Amino acid sequence: MKAEKWVLERFNNQNLLCMESGLHVTCLSAVLIAFFIGFFQVYSVVGMWVGFDMSIGNNSDFTGAKAIVLIFLIMMVMFSLTGSTLQIKEIMEAKIHAKYLYYFVDYENQISTKVNYKDISLDNLSISVHNLDFKYDENEDRKILDNINVKFESSKITAIVGQSGSGKSTLVKLITRFYDPLSGHIEWNNVDIKDIDVNKLRSTLGYVNQEPVFFNISLRDNMKIVDENISDEEILKVLFKCDLSKWYKTLKYGLDTELGTQGSKLSGGQKQRLALARIFLKKNLKLLILDEATAALDYNTEKLIYQTIFEFQRELKFTCIIVAHRLKSIKKSDFIYVFHEGKVHEYGSHDELILKHGLY
Numbered sequence: 001m002k003a004e005k006w007v008l009e010r011f012n013n014q015n016l017l018c019m020e021s022g023l024h025v026t027c028l029s030a031v032l033i034a035f036f037i038g039f040f041q042v043y044s045v046v047g048m049w050v051g052f053d054m055s056i057g058n059n060s061d062f063t064g065a066k067a068i069v070l071i072f073l074i075m076m077v078m079f080s081l082t083g084s085t086l087q088i089k090e091i092m093e094a095k096i097h098a099k100y101l102y103y104f105v106d107y108e109n110q111i112s113t114k115v116n117y118k119d120i121s122l123d124n125l126s127i128s129v130h131n132l133d134f135k136y137d138e139n140e141d142r143k144i145l146d147n148i149n150v151k152f153e154s155s156k157i158t159a160i161v162g163q164s165g166s167g168k169s170t171l172v173k174l175i176t177r178f179y180d181p182l183s184g185h186i187e188w189n190n191v192d193i194k195d196i197d198v199n200k201l202r203s204t205l206g207y208v209n210q211e212p213v214f215f216n217i218s219l220r221d222n223m224k225i226v227d228e229n230i231s232d233e234e235i236l237k238v239l240f241k242c243d244l245s246k247w248y249k250t251l252k253y254g255l256d257t258e259l260g261t262q263g264s265k266l267s268g269g270q271k272q273r274l275a276l277a278r279i280f281l282k283k284n285l286k287l288l289i290l291d292e293a294t295a296a297l298d299y300n301t302e303k304l305i306y307q308t309i310f311e312f313q314r315e316l317k318f319t320c321i322i323v324a325h326r327l328k329s330i331k332k333s334d335f336i337y338v339f340h341e342g343k344v345h346e347y348g349s350h351d352e353l354i355l356k357h358g359l360y
Contacts, residue, residue, distance in 0.1 A: 123286070125319045126154040126188075126189060127287070129174075129187075130149055131149060132174065132183070132184035133146060133148075133181060133184055134181050145174075145343075146343050148343070153319070156320070157310070157320040157332070157334050158321055159321075159323075159335070160321065160339060162340055166341060167342045169292070172289050175289075176201070177198055177201060204282075204287060209293060210291070210293060210295050211262075212274070217259070218258055220232065222278070223277070226278055230281050234281060236248070239277055241308070241311075242280070243304060244273050272305055276305065280316070287321070288309075288313070288321070289321045289323070291323045294306070294329065295326075299326075333350065338353065345358070
């Protein structure tokens with residue numbers, strides 16, 4: 001109840017601020033409109049009086065026609081000024097939106113880049129992490145990751161487990177170079193990740209998290225995001241392998257079916273399977289990362305998804321990293337790292353970790 005009260009108070013306070021801002025803008029618009037309309041009326045009367053007085057007086061150059069033209073010019077100017085006051089609210093809103101837009105436009109990439117990268121092969125990809133430290137804010141005392149030394153073997157499935165906040169997801173973001181470490185280094189095929197072109201690195205990467213991204217476009221176009229040259233036959237083949245054939249047969253428009261904003265027309269299990277199917281369409285997939293990809297799914301759906309992953313991994317021989325909470329889902333992994341408070345607490349296969357009677 002305390003939380004509900006706090007949220008309601010915060011909501012009411014924000015609404016009050018919005019109401020006060022709206023009233024301020026409305027009052028300002030009303031005052032300006034009243035001023036311009038009053039000024040227009042006074043100016044028109046004065047202009048008509050002076051103009052016609054001059055036209056019937058001794059000033060033969062200023063005729064009645066010119067006075068009428070002058071009045072109409074005044075009317076056009078005043079109507080334009082009056083109309084512009086109606087746009088004050090829109091201008092202020094556009095200014096706020098532009099602030100956020102320019103924030104993204106002017107954002108500087110924090111990842112350091114080089115001019116000359118090493119041209120290396122990412123086949124049979126293995127990844128090693130050496131003495132890695134990281135924290136999001138340099139002013140923080142506690143490190144998110146502290147002296148991490150791990151290795152992900154080529155064509156193997158390695159799992160990372162641990163409590164929330166232990167640094168699991170942060171590590172995979174560093175491996176994919178969304179961030180640079182505070183100290184230590186990461187190697188892909190024995191080459192420092194900073195010496196590899198980021199675009200080349202990520203072109204070989206498949207990343208699936210808890211909430212995959214889908215756009216309100218057709219199923220075909222959503223699948224072609226990874227490769228615009230893939231055929232309909234390839235899409236249908238991978239849908240079948242990911243146990244989506246029954247769902248596909250229910251679609252009235254087939255591959256032309258729109259998925260809705262953020263995949264709103266899909267269930268949780270369908271989203272994850274479709275995200276995996278899309279990843280498996282990548283012809284140069286070297287590394288697959290599943291970051292809590294099945295955390296919100298029931299056990300049976302999760303079991304089917306991991307069964308699909310293991311089958312594809314045996315077929316395509318890519319390196320796979322699984323970040324998970326549920327131990328049942330990572331039993332078949334070749335190797336498991338157990339994280340605790342930003343450190344590697346223990347490691348080994350599932351059977352080895354069970355025999356240790358430790359945190360796992």
